[in-house]
Amino acid sequence: MPLALSPQVSPVGGMPLPQNRANDAMCLIDTEELTKAFDGQIAVDHVNLRVWAQEIFGLIGPNGAGKSTLIKMLTTLLPPTEGEARVAGCDIRREAPQVRARIGYVPQLLSADGALTGYENLMLSARLYRIPVREQRQRIQEALELTQLTSVAHRAAQHYSGGMLRRLEIAQNTLHRPALLIMDEPTVGLDPVGRDTIWEHVRELRARHGMTILLTTHAMDEADALCDRVGILHSGRLEKVGAPSALKAELGPDATLDDVFVSVAGHDIDQPGNYRDVRLTRRSARGHG
Amino acid sequence: MVDRAVLAIIGYLSQAGAVAAAEVQKLRHDPSELLTRAIQPAIWLVLFGEVMAQVRGLSAGNTRYLDFLAPGILAQSVLFAAIFYGIAAIWERDLGVLHRYMVSPAPRSALVLGKAVSSTIRGLSQAVVVYLLAFSLGITLDFGLLHLLAVALLIALGSGLFSTFSLIIACIVRTRERFMGIGQVLTMPIFFASNAIYPITIMPPWVRAIALANPLTYEVDALRALMLAGGASRFGLGLDAFILLAVFAALVAIATRMYPRMTM
Numbered sequence: 006m007p008l009a010l011s012p013q014v015s016p017v018g019g020m021p022l023p024q025n026r027a028n029d030a031m032c033l034i035d036t037e038e039l040t041k042a043f044d045g046q047i048a049v050d051h052v053n054l055r056v057w058a059q060e061i062f063g064l065i066g067p068n069g070a071g072k073s074t075l076i077k078m079l080t081t082l083l084p085p086t087e088g089e090a091r092v093a094g095c096d097i098r099r100e101a102p103q104v105r106a107r108i109g110y111v112p113q114l115l116s117a118d119g120a121l122t123g124y125e126n127l128m129l130s131a132r133l134y135r136i137p138v139r140e141q142r143q144r145i146q147e148a149l150e151l152t153q154l155t156s157v158a159h160r161a162a163q164h165y166s167g168g169m170l171r172r173l174e175i176a177q178n179t180l181h182r183p184a185l186l187i188m189d190e191p192t193v194g195l196d197p198v199g200r201d202t203i204w205e206h207v208r209e210l211r212a213r214h215g216m217t218i219l220l221t222t223h224a225m226d227e228a229d230a231l232c233d234r235v236g237i238l239h240s241g242r243l244e245k246v247g248a249p250s251a252l253k254a255e256l257g258p259d260a261t262l263d264d265v266f267v268s269v270a271g272h273d274i275d276q277p278g279n280y281r282d283v284r285l286t287r288r289s290a291r292g293h294g
Numbered sequence: 295m296v297d298r299a300v301l302a303i304i305g306y307l308s309q310a311g312a313v314a315a316a317e318v319q320k321l322r323h324d325p326s327e328l329l330t331r332a333i334q335p336a337i338w339l340v341l342f343g344e345v346m347a348q349v350r351g352l353s354a355g356n357t358r359y360l361d362f363l364a365p366g367i368l369a370q371s372v373l374f375a376a377i378f379y380g381i382a383a384i385w386e387r388d389l390g391v392l393h394r395y396m397v398s399p400a401p402r403s404a405l406v407l408g409k410a411v412s413s414t415i416r417g418l419s420q421a422v423v424v425y426l427l428a429f430s431l432g433i434t435l436d437f438g439l440l441h442l443l444a445v446a447l448l449i450a451l452g453s454g455l456f457s458t459f460s461l462i463i464a465c466i467v468r469t470r471e472r473f474m475g476i477g478q479v480l481t482m483p484i485f486f487a488s489n490a491i492y493p494i495t496i497m498p499p500w501v502r503a504i505a506l507a508n509p510l511t512y513e514v515d516a517l518r519a520l521m522l523a524g525g526a527s528r529f530g531l532g533l534d535a536f537i538l539l540a541v542f543a544a545l546v547a548i549a550t551r552m553y554p555r556m557t558m
Contacts, residue, residue: 080397082557106399114390120320132312133398135305161323177394 031058032091033185033217034079039088041074048074050241051088056185056219059211063232064221065266067274071241072221073113076189079219080110093184106134109178113189113221117173119163123154126162126177134181148176151213152206168199175206179216186210188220192227204231223274225262235262239270309400313408318415328416332423335371339364339427342491352492357522364428364435365517365525366490369510371420372449376413376456377481380464381473383409387556388470396557403550409461410454410546417453418446434523441520448520451538452513456484458545465552490514494528512537 034056041049049071056062064072077083079092081101090097093107117126127148131141149155152172157165162173171191179186191207192200204227210216222228228235229249236246245252245265253260256268266274321328339360346352347359386392395405428435463480467473485491487501488510494502505511516534519527527534 077558082393082396082554102399102401105397108397110393110397112390112393114388114393116390116394118316118320118391119389120323121316125316125319129312129316130394130398132308132315133395133400135308135399 032056033058033060033094034062034090034092034219036079036090037088039075039078039090040086041071041078041083042086047241049078049085052238052241052243054236054243054246056217058184058217059215060233061207061211061218061220061231063228063235064219064238065223065225065228065235065262065274066221066238067223067270070238072238073189074241075238076110076187076219076221080108080187081105106181107184109175109181109183109186111171111174111178111186111188111191113193115170115174117162117165117170117177120161122159122161123149123165123173124158126173127180130177130180136181144180148180151209152176166199167195168202171195171199171203172206175203175210179210179214182214183216185217185219188218190221190223192222192224200227207231225266225274229262237266237269244269306401306404309398310404310408310411312400313395313405314411314415317409317412321415328419331371331375331416331420334374335367335420335424336427338367338370339424339431343367343431346491351496358433360428360431361433361522362493362518363491364424364431364433365521366488366514368421368424368449368521369452369488369514369517370485370490371424372417372452372513373456373484373510374481375416375420376453377460377484378477379409379413379457380460380462381470381477383461383464383553383556384468384470384473393557396554402553403546406458406461406546406549406553407454410458410542411450413457414450414453417449421445421449435521436523436525444520445517448513448516448538451535451542452510455509455513455538455542455545458542458549461549462545462552465549465556468556484508484510488514489528509538509541 032055034054036052036054038051038053039049040047040051052071052075054075064075066072074083078085078097079090081092081097081104084098092104095103095107097104117123118129121129124145127145128141131145136144146155149158152175154169154173154176157169162170165173175186175188175191188207192203195203207218207220208231211218220232232249234246234248235252237244249262252265253262256264263274343360343363346363349359352359352362383392386395425435460477463476464473467476483504487504488508489505490510494505494511497505512529512534515527515529516531516538519525519531
């Protein structure tokens with residue numbers, strides 16, 4: 006179960022700083038005024054975010070809200086323009102290799118190599134993450150069983166279904182048992198059955214390995230069903246953070262998470278982003294079948 | 295302290311090896327690329343070589359033109375196989391596979407080296423094809439074990455060098471369309487402004503200056519000494535190896551800085 010360390014609802018940047026190191030250790034993501042600008046255009050705007058140990062935290066926002074940019078900074082792929090962040094206890098600027106060793110990242114785009122088999126993809130990850138040779142085979146077998154891919158382990162990944170590919174990608178990025186798993190739109194392009202399987206798998210990872218999970222989504226039902234807390238990102242700003250039930254209760258007894266988003270953003274989450282966002286989303290969806 | 299350093303080196307090599315092994319596995323699953331690539335050196339040696347052999351003054355000294363040409367065609371095949379490596383990097387970035395490498399704790403230089411090593415597999419397969427062709431055309435090859443090993447090392451170095459150069463170009467141009475255009479533009483001067491198909495002595499001074507600054511010239515020069523029976527190096531094998539190693543090291547250092555920018 007997630008640790009009940011955070012207040013149920015907090016406004017932007019409203020979470021108090023932890024007063025001791027015990028709290029620091031339980032904080033897997035801690036950003037302070039984290040900002041990213043591209044040619045003067047602000048994509049992520051002074052974000053203060055805390056994600057606690059063993060939480061499933063959802064970042065909600067439409068295309069172009071800044072979710073992927075925020076995640077790229079947290080995974081050390083993109084240097085921030087301003088602000089600080091510690092991920093899994095390490096500074097994203099000064100300790101980038103240590104951050105990368107402690108996290109798993111499933112990008113929105115396809116990260117499994119279609120020309121390799123599932124087993125080969127997993128072995129590649131095992132070696133990149135320097136899992137000891139004597140443990141590699143056992144970990145891969147366990148991951149294949151957990152993701153129900155054992156029977157297709159030696160088939161080229163390009164022949165997998167969208168759901169199987171996503172499970173393989175999660176397996177290859179959790180083989181090293183990261184403290185934190187970050188997933189960018191993990192269920193985009195999947196049918197309802199595939200989506201349910203991924204949800205189940207995410208819950209299993211937390212239950213079995215105590216992983217903390219940060220995911221982005223623009224599917225409100227997904228955020229509602231899966232996440233302990235969500236953060237609403239709009240135009241680069243983290244507008245609201247809290248448990249879905251608490252956020253909904255603020256608006257009224259019959260309020261949905263969509264209503265919460267509308268109350269914060271002033272429009273529906275399905276409002277399309279720019280050409281590039283739509284292109285990326287469609288390409289990714291096509292890639293996942 | 296020493297143990298930790300040894301473990302760090304082993305870990306580094308293992309990570310670079312993982313990248314290279316993945317490329318080998320892909321080739322094993324679909325070796326058709328290796329077969330299609332074999333056609334190009336065959337055309338150069340059989341068609342171009344046989345015709346140009348009739349032209350006086352193209353080979354150096356008393357060497358037959360086909361003997362002179364074979365090492366040049368081997369180096370050219372390696373260059374052509376390696377120079378489009380960057381497009382694979384752009385493709386990996388577009389798919390998302392590159393993100394997987396970039397979020398792993400593997401040092402960026404290990405990723406670049408891994409890619410460079412993987413390109414040598416294609417280069418070595420080209421060497422086998424050119425040796426078979428050259429042998430069947432009656433070219434006087436040196437099959438001494440040491441010479442064969444040295445040729446393999448040279449091919450590895452040349453492949454690594456030009457594939458890393460290609461990776462740098464990919465980091466600059468960033469799209470497949472731009473890369474296709476610039477790839478063609480770069481390959482031709484590297485090939486024609488070298489000693490691959492004619493001796494450096496017949497070049498006008500300005501072309502000779504370019505050829506002397508071109509790493510392909512030194513690769514071909516070393517190959518002529520090692521591949522042919524009685525072959526000799528114009529610049530000396532030591533200088534050839536030094537220049538190739540120095541350029542490769544410089545390119546790896548540049549690519550290590552530029553490669554992560556592809557995912558930004």
